[in-house]
Amino acid sequence: MSSLVLAAPSGTGKTTLARRLVDGSEEYVFSISATTRDPREGERNGIDYHFVDQPSFAAMVERGELAEWAEVHGQLYGTPRQGLEAAAARGEHVVLDIDVQGARRLRQTLPSTKLIFILPPSIEILISRLIRRGTERPEEVARRLESALQELQAAQEFDYVVVNDDVDGCLETIRGIANGAVKAMGPEAVVRDIKAFRREILRILDEEYAEYVNMIR
Ligand code: ADP
């Protein structure tokens, strides 16, 4: 069994891939984090997150119940050890959606953790996915692209870099990583792509952004 941390710039398809891995599967489970942030509409306690208040979160840290924890956007998030241990006991792979700080810490606590960074096929496709998903206004898309600049830098620290071109192909690679069939797919091979992606984002953010959005709609 493996613990798989999936990370990606927003809009790449991380949520889609994680759901496809876990839904209806007996082999893959999702790690349900604890957080101090309020639930969003439609989120359920114990399914999307364990929603807890600050003192309860502090008590979990104190008792050593979290395999890692971090502050993200002013709220606390952490991975319950118990979920990881229960999955290991059942021989299941665990999929984690945690930030880069958490990924670094988890690797120290649990060295067998596999860090998988997912890249979009191109920045143009990333933007069109963000727009088609329909959850972001154009200004928000620009803000997400700005965050992607930092996120892409972090890809260098990951063990595996996978391009989400076709969902099924990408899932097959991730399953191969989980069961050890796929070995070397480190960031070395895509360092040039990552640099080119960052340059492309800077160029797009620099130019008339609204025009670009209209062009690809
Ligand atoms: P993330 O969780 O990384 O922000 P999502 O999983 O929400 O991204 O995906 C962003 C959008 O792109 C969604 O509308 C999703 O259906 C679409 N998408 C994801 N993967 C692919 C793919 N391989 N090909 C085409 N569209 C995709």
Ligand code: 5GP
């Ligand atoms: P959101 O509030 O949008 O669900 O998540 C915000 C951020 O917190 C995302 O980057 C997500 O990956 C990260 N996150 C969620 N759970 C955890 C966790 O248990 N640990 C850490 N370190 N980050 C988390």
